[in-house]
Amino acid sequence: MSKGKMPAPSLRNNPSWDVVVTRLNPLLSFFNADGGPKNRTYEIQVDKSKNFASADKLVYKNVKEKGPYITEQKISKEESLKDKQLYYWRARTVTDRGKSDWVISRFYVDTKSDATFMNMVRAKVKKITVSNGYNAKNITDWDDPGLLTFWQSPPPGDKEQWVEFDFGEPTEIARAWILSNFNDPTGWLKDFRLQHSADGKKWQVVAGTETKNNRSYRNILNFKPVKARYFRLLITSFIGYAAQINEMILYSPGGAPVPKVPSQDYVLIIGNEHNGFTFTDLAKYVENLPFKLKTVTVPCYEASMKMLEHLEHRPAAIILSGNNADYPNVPMFEYNGEFEIIRKTSLPMLGICAGHQFLAMAYGYTRARSMGWFDDSAMTSEKKLTRVKINKKDPIFKGMRDNFTAPEVHSWAVAEPAEEFEQLASSTYLQVQKSTKRFIYGLQFHPEIDVSYNHGKKVLENFLRMALASKK
Numbered sequence: 001m002s003k004g005k006m007p008a009p010s011l012r013n014n015p016s017w018d019v020v021v022t023r024l025n026p027l028l029s030f031f032n033a034d035g036g037p038k039n040r041t042y043e044i045q046v047d048k049s050k051n052f053a054s055a056d057k058l059v060y061k062n063v064k065e066k067g068p069y070i071t072e073q074k075i076s077k078e079e080s081l082k083d084k085q086l087y088y089w090r091a092r093t094v095t096d097r098g099k100s101d102w103v104i105s106r107f108y109v110d111t112k113s114d115a116t117f118m119n120m121v122r123a124k125v126k127k128i129t130v131s132n133g134y135n136a137k138n139i140t141d142w143d144d145p146g147l148l149t150f151w152q153s154p155p156p157g158d159k160e161q162w163v164e165f166d167f168g169e170p171t172e173i174a175r176a177w178i179l180s181n182f183n184d185p186t187g188w189l190k191d192f193r194l195q196h197s198a199d200g201k202k203w204q205v206v207a208g209t210e211t212k213n214n215r216s217y218r219n220i221l222n223f224k225p226v227k228a229r230y231f232r233l234l235i236t237s238f239i240g241y242a243a244q245i246n247e248m249i250l251y252s253p254g255g256a257p258v259p260k261v262p263s264q265d266y267v268l269i270i271g272n273e274h275n276g277f278t279f280t281d282l283a284k285y286v287e288n289l290p291f292k293l294k295t296v297t298v299p300c301y302e303a304s305m306k307m308l309e310h311l312e313h314r315p316a317a318i319i320l321s322g323n324n325a326d327y328p329n330v331p332m333f334e335y336n337g338e339f340e341i342i343r344k345t346s347l348p349m350l351g352i353c354a355g356h357q358f359l360a361m362a363y364g365y366t367r368a369r370s371m372g373w374f375d376d377s378a379m380t381s382e383k384k385l386t387r388v389k390i391n392k393k394d395p396i397f398k399g400m401r402d403n404f405t406a407p408e409v410h411s412w413a414v415a416e417p418a419e420e421f422e423q424l425a426s427s428t429y430l431q432v433q434k435s436t437k438r439f440i441y442g443l444q445f446h447p448e449i450d451v452s453y454n455h456g457k458k459v460l461e462n463f464l465r466m467a468l469a470s471k472k
Contacts (some may be wrong), residue, residue, distance in 0.1 A: 006100035007033040009042060009071065009091050014369035015107035016328045018216045021087075022114050022365045024080035027416050028073045029369035030091055032065050035452070037095045044073050046089040048082070053089035062094075067428075069372025072138075072415065085109050085464070095237070114365070117304035117337035120175055120251040126168035131161045138183045139163060139248050144325040145214075147179065147246055152187065155241040156212040165250060173231055174208070175251040176221040177331045180244050187244025190214050191237035194221055197229035203232060220331070225253050249331065256337075258310045265468065266294040268315035270303045270338055272354045274330055277407070282352070285448040286319070291464055304337030305344055317348040317467035320355025322446065324366035324409070348439040348467035350460070353410055356442035359433065363418035371429060375408040385453060388431045388445065392424050396441055396462050406445035406456030413444060432459070439470060 010031040015021050028044065041064055047057040058079055064069045071091075081087060086108050093100035122142075130136040138149040153161040176194055181187040194209035203389060208223040231250060235243050261268075267286050271277045276299025283295040293316065298307070320338065339362040342349070351359045359365035377385045385405040390397055413429040421442070425432035433442040447460035 007036040008100035008103045009033045011105040014366050017105050019107050020113050021107045021109045025075045025077050026366040033093045040095040044091045081109050083111050114336045114339050117168045118333050123250045123252045125165050127166040129164040136285045141244050147329050150244050150246040155242040161235040162232050170227050170229050172225045172227045172252050173250050174225040174253045177249045178219040179247040180217040182217050182329050184238035188239040192235045195232045196226050197230040200230045261296050261313050262294045264314045268318045269297045270320050271297050272300045273323040274325050279324050282448045301334035305340050320351040322353025349441040350463050356444050359442040360414045360417050367416045369415050371413050374411040377408040386427045388425050390425045394424050396464050400458050404455035405453045409450040
């Protein structure tokens with residue numbers, strides 16, 4: 001910050017650049033300005049016009065900071081946005097010493113975008129080849145930390161670059177997800193297109209994939225299904241000195257396989273980590289409890305109501321696991337089937353960490369957001385542990401003391417629960433929520449992490465005991 005210049009806020013929270021907002025009255029969350037006077041407020045504007053010049057522009061003045069890290073502004077139902085519409089929004093710091101520069105972002109409203117399972121599955125790549133550069137394997141590194149690693153073409157960036165996918169046999173492809181540098185525009189793909197080939201030598205453009213003058217680090221290419229053994233992303237222009245791809249996933253049309261399940265009581269775990277598993281040994285922990293339950297883990301990108309309805313035996317309960325990735329950096333459409341289950345199931349359900357946040361996000365993507373800090377009390381001394389205050393008595397807390405401790409590993413939290421949910425416990429953020437209509441609970445902490453100070457273990461045990469009792 002130059003001398004005398006007012007610091008501006010950061011809009012890289014929720015909604016961040018080019019995310020899809022799934023309701024007409026979103027909650028706009030952003031990070032407070034770093035430095036400057038303490039007696040500050042913010043001005044926010046939302047408009048369909050990039051120049052913020054339309055008659056429908058929304059203006060919010062004197063917006064106060066919610067805390068030391070975050071500021072929020074809810075768009076009311078009376079001011080509801082239009083569906084299927086791109087919106088620009090901007091914010092600036094306001095003090096008695098002056099105003100900061102505007103910072104601008106944009107989002108797209110589509111209330112039906114998460115309504116049903118994506119009806120696609122991840123296509124398995126047999127071999128990946130790049131024009132040059134190093135670490136091509138990072139492009140298909142599909143675990144959460146893998147989002148931080150990337151392939152980068154070597155500088156100087158004055159030549160076409162390409163990434164080739166060999167599926168080993170003709171494979172039908174209908175969507176591509178591409179993630180580039182999410183920290184700054186360096187490496188963003190500017191002009192590119194997807195190609196296909198039967199032999200890896202003669203290439204044809206996949207209709208509808210040619211992209212020019214791109215200005216985003218996330219790209220989703222949807223097109224009519226094309227069947228070929230080889231697919232290639234041809235990059236003809238990019239921002240900065242080299243092209244960068246953190247991840248690329250190709251999808252085949254069709255439904256996910258229905259998992260085999262045991263005939264005895266079991267818990268269906270939906271693995272929300274980006275690779276489809278869980279951040280902790282959740283399945284092992286559940287199976288070691290005295291209920292003699294088995295577990296079946298299904299990746300989030302294969303979960304759907306259709307899958308649930310076609311299981312040979314119904315689970316005694318569903319647990320939605322945590323993850324450790326920032327949502328703007330993952331393909332959120334992969335959670336559509338899970339959101340569908342959250343909204344429709346009658347089975348007992350428990351959301352843990354990310355799963356807890358998904359209980360809110362299933363009714364609107366912006367209901368959860370980054371807190372502006374990382375609560376890692378699962379890895380700190382007991383004196384610094386987050387304390388969970390029980391706000392309302394409930395059977396889920398049977399045998400527990402108030403103001404208990406439990407491991408926390410997250411930087412996002414529920415900012416605004418859905419109307420069907422009520423708060424049962426809190427710290428400086430929402431810790432436990434419950435559906436007022438169905439047997440659904442959400443926990444921000446991790447009851448399954450086996451450490452001495454985890455008094456939240458009892459919550460998981462109570463949930464499973466109640467689930468088994470309801471089945472009988």
